[in-house]
Amino acid sequence: MDVDAGHGAALGRTLSTPPVSIPLISRLRSMLSWPGGDDDPVTTLTRTHRAVHPGADAGMLRRGYLIAENMHRGQMRKSGDPYITHPLAVAQICAELGMDTTTLVAALLHDTVEDTAYTLEALHGDFGPEVTHLVDGVTKFDKAFYGKAAEAETVRKMIVAAGKDVRVLIIKLADRLHNMRTLDARSPASRARIATATLDVLVPLCDRLGIQALKRELDDVVLYHLEPDEYERIDQHVRNRPGWSEYLSSVTGAAHAAIRRGGVKARVTARPRHYYSIWKDTVAGGYAEPFDLPRITVIVDGPETDCYAALGAVHGEWRPVAGRFKDFIASPKNNMYQSLHTTVTGPDGRLVEVLIRTEAMHRCAEYGVATGYRYPKEAARPEVEGLSWLRRVLDWEQDTADAAQFVQSLRCDLADSQIQVFAEGRPVVLPAGSTPVDLAYEISADKGDQCLGATINGRLAPLGSQLDDGDVVEIFCESDGNAGVMNTATHRGPRREWLGFVKSPQAQMQINRWFAEENAPGISIADKVRLGRATIGLTLRKHDRGLASEVPLRRLAEELGYPDLETMLVAVVDRTLEPDTVVEQLIALVDHPD
Numbered sequence: 001m002d003v004d005a006g007h008g009a010a011l012g013r014t015l016s017t018p019p020v021s022i023p024l025i026s027r028l029r030s031m032l033s034w035p036g037g038d039d040d041p042v043t044t045l046t047r048t049h050r051a052v053h054p055g056a057d058a059g060m061l062r063r064g065y066l067i068a069e070n071m072h073r074g075q076m077r078k079s080g081d082p083y084i085t086h087p088l089a090v091a092q093i094c095a096e097l098g099m100d101t102t103t104l105v106a107a108l109l110h111d112t113v114e115d116t117a118y119t120l121e122a123l124h125g126d127f128g129p130e131v132t133h134l135v136d137g138v139t140k141f142d143k144a145f146y147g148k149a150a151e152a153e154t155v156r157k158m159i160v161a162a163g164k165d166v167r168v169l170i171i172k173l174a175d176r177l178h179n180m181r182t183l184d185a186r187s188p189a190s191r192a193r194i195a196t197a198t199l200d201v202l203v204p205l206c207d208r209l210g211i212q213a214l215k216r217e218l219d220d221v222v223l224y225h226l227e228p229d230e231y232e233r234i235d236q237h238v239r240n241r242p243g244w245s246e247y248l249s250s251v252t253g254a255a256h257a258a259i260r261r262g263g264v265k266a267r268v269t270a271r272p273r274h275y276y277s278i279w280k281d282t283v284a285g286g287y288a289e290p291f292d293l294p295r296i297t298v299i300v301d302g303p304e305t306d307c308y309a310a311l312g313a314v315h316g317e318w319r320p321v322a323g324r325f326k327d328f329i330a331s332p333k334n335n336m337y338q339s340l341h342t343t344v345t346g347p348d349g350r351l352v353e354v355l356i357r358t359e360a361m362h363r364c365a366e367y368g369v370a371t372g373y374r375y376p377k378e379a380a381r382p383e384v385e386g387l388s389w390l391r392r393v394l395d396w397e398q399d400t401a402d403a404a405q406f407v408q409s410l411r412c413d414l415a416d417s418q419i420q421v422f423a424e425g426r427p428v429v430l431p432a433g434s435t436p437v438d439l440a441y442e443i444s445a446d447k448g449d450q451c452l453g454a455t456i457n458g459r460l461a462p463l464g465s466q467l468d469d470g471d472v473v474e475i476f477c478e479s480d481g482n483a484g485v486m487n488t489a490t491h492r493g494p495r496r497e498w499l500g501f502v503k504s505p506q507a508q509m510q511i512n513r514w515f516a517e518e519n520a521p522g523i524s525i526a527d528k529v530r531l532g533r534a535t536i537g538l539t540l541r542k543h544d545r546g547l548a549s550e551v552p553l554r555r556l557a558e559e560l561g562y563p564d565l566e567t568m569l570v571a572v573v574d575r576t577l578e579p580d581t582v583v584e585q586l587i588a589l590v591d592h593p594d
Contacts (some may be wrong), residue, residue: 041065041088048095049104052374056101060127061091064105067126071116079185086178087111093174097213097367098374103167106134110171113564114139121551130165137161137168138175141525141566152403153525155201155410160526163394166369169205173214176202180221195225201407204414208389210335210368219276227279234275234282237290244294251346252296255314255354259298262313264306271297271355294346295353299362304329304338307356311340314354318344321351329361331470334389334418334429336364389418389429392442392506403524409505419469430467434503437463437494440475441507448510449493450477464501525570532569536586539579543587552590556582559589 042065046058068087075083091107105127112118113135124132137158141150162168176198183191199222206215224231248270256268273295282291298314300306307329324343332338339357346352357365364371393410417432423439430438436456441448453476454461467473494511502508536553540546550565557568560577571577 041069041084045088045092045095045104048092049101052095052098053100060101060105061108064108064127065091067118068108068112071112071118075115077182077185079182083111083115086182089178089181090171090174093177093214094170097170097174097211097370099167099170099370100373100376102130103134103171103373106131106167107171107174109135110138110175119554121554133161133165134167134171137165138172152407155407156403156524157526159390159393159410163390166209166390167373169209170211170370173202173206173209173211173218177214177218177221180218180225183221183225191225195222198222199226200411201414208335208414209370210333210337210364211366211370212368213366216274216276220274223276223279230279231275234278234290237278237292238272238275241292247347247350248294248296251294251352254317254347255296255298258317259300259310259313262309262316264300264310264313265302266298266300266306266310268296268298271295271353293343293351293353295355297362298354298356300356300358302358304358304361307340307358310356311342314342314344314356318346318352320344329357331420334420335368339365392429395506409509419467419471421467421469421471421473423473423475431503434467435464435501436461436467436473436475437498437502438504438507439467439473440477441502441510442504443475445510447475447477448507449514451494452476452478463498525566528570528573529566532572535572535579536569536582539583540586543583545583545587552586556586556589560585 042058042062045065046056046061049056049061050058065084065088069084072083072087077083077086087108087110090110091104094103094107109118109123109127109131113120113123120132120136123135138161140154141157158168158172179194180198183194186194198218203215203218203222206218220231223234252268252270256266259266259268273292278290278292281287282289285291298307298310300310321343324341326341329338329340338361339355342354342356344352344354363375367374418429419432419434420427420429421434421439422428423443428439428442430442436454437448437451439454440451451463454463454465455474455476456465456467456471458472494514496511496515498511499508502511537546553568554565557565560568562568562571568577568582572579572582
């Protein structure tokens with residue numbers, strides 16, 4: 001390893017080590033004057049990035065690339081390409097989304113800590129805490145040490161890291177997209193496994209983040225690998241649609257003229273559907289041939305009230321189809337998506353889908369949580385208002401010791417469509433099919449445990465009643481003084497039968513925990529890491545020493561053959577490694593570095 005982990009403070013008081021020279025970093029800095037000709041692999045990345053962010057620090061990008069290239073040198077992908085082509089492509093995807101320089105640098109370095117001798121300490125010293133957090137968030141746990149638990153713990157770690165910075169998920173999605181683009185180099189079994197995992201977790205995550213610019217391609221490449229015959233059928237359909245372009249051109253022209261006559265300034269464009277969307281509707285409707293309605297998008301140049309004026313103009317031009325209107329402006333989706341959807345009987349009696357939105361809504365529909373990074377001067381970053389689902393997941397993550405159970409609950413949560421109901425004067429997002437009990441637990445654990453009854457839209461309803469989108473619900477609890485009103489016996493907490501109808505992971509976990517309190521709780525790898533760190537600290541205190549930096553600890557982990565410090569700390573908790581032994585070797589390492 002050319003880059004030593006030794007920059008940074010050392011262990012406590014007398015446990016100090018002299019600074020370590022880093023000749024590689026000096027060499028890299030001297031290379032930053034590279035002219036950036038046609039053979040420069042960073043040129044395209046820099047151009048793409050500066051097209052969105054003109055003042056971006058190109059030198060930081062180049063430094064990140066050079067460190068990544070040096071650390072991955074000699075490594076090859078299964079396709080036979082040099083490994084560096086992968087992080088460079090991931091960074092390019094992030095740049096096309098319009099992400100900031102910090103994200104691009106983390107994308108370039110996202111595999112270094114996992115696959116090379118580059119350490120988090122070196123990364124922190126070179127690029128600071130933000131890049132370090134992003135890279136650590138997408139770094140997988142080592143399968144050789146963690147076994148079957150590694151994959152689940154990795155997903156859990158990523159979600160927790162995303163709770164602090166959602167850019168972790170954006171890098172992971174870009175990483176998976178490039179891997180999916182190059183999946184043909186893998187065996188058929190690997191292709192099926194990776195594509196299925198992408199469909200189960202990452203595609204729904206992409207949808208929850210609202211990044212349709214990524215989701216469309218992820219959808220299509222998953223279809224290509226899992227349903228190649230169906231993909232080919234849709235491809236043939238898309239390539240052989242006589243008169244399709246001409247029809248869409250006439251529809252957009254007529255719609256634009258009608259909207260202009262209505263006094264609204266807007267641009268109207270064709271909005272072809274991607275392959276997976278066509279296939280999904282074809283299967284859902286049981287059609288023998290691909291079902292693909294013509295679709296246009298109206299983007300108004302004005303306030304959201306102009307969207308409704310444009311809707312009136314379109315409905316004045318063509319008859320709307322009953323039951324096919326949705327107002328996602330008044331009731332946005334939980335991933336921040338806003339638009340009006342309508343279907344009309346267009347020219348020649350053909351059905352046409354019409355989407356109507358403002359320019360800001362259109363940007364958010366394309367880029368979701370990335371919108372605030374792509375347009376930092378025009379829009380506040382939307383993570384706070386758009387990631388309520390992530391906050392909900394993090395809430396029940398803390399109550400789940402078993403990582404496998406957490407991931408299974410996450411899959412279920414992501415797989416379900418969602419509804420929005422209103423309770424206590426605010427909207428609450430729940431999985432489709434949820435009941436008043438799910439809602440009660442979503443409000444608070446105590447509310448769920450004490451739930452006695454509910455009204456839906458002003459009428460008393462059984463607790464197992466399924467809620468519909470837009471319902472107004474009131475929950476009655478014993479603590480509200482409603483036991484007599486509900487004619488219910490003394491409350492004794494949740495009922496086991498609730499497990500037969502609750503839908504949300506939060507409700508399931510809380511109810512199960514109520515009935516399993518006598519069982520010793522499990523402990524997650526993250527908990528073991530925290531406990532191991534505390535154990536080492538207490539053991540050091542017995543020797544009148546203190547821990548001021550983890551650099552020597554990480555060196556010791558490497559000397560003892562562990563892939564990282566976290567794995568060594570888990571070994572301490574599992575007692576496969578005695579804390580006294582660790583501390584004695586740690587003191588010897590620092591006091592006698594030679």
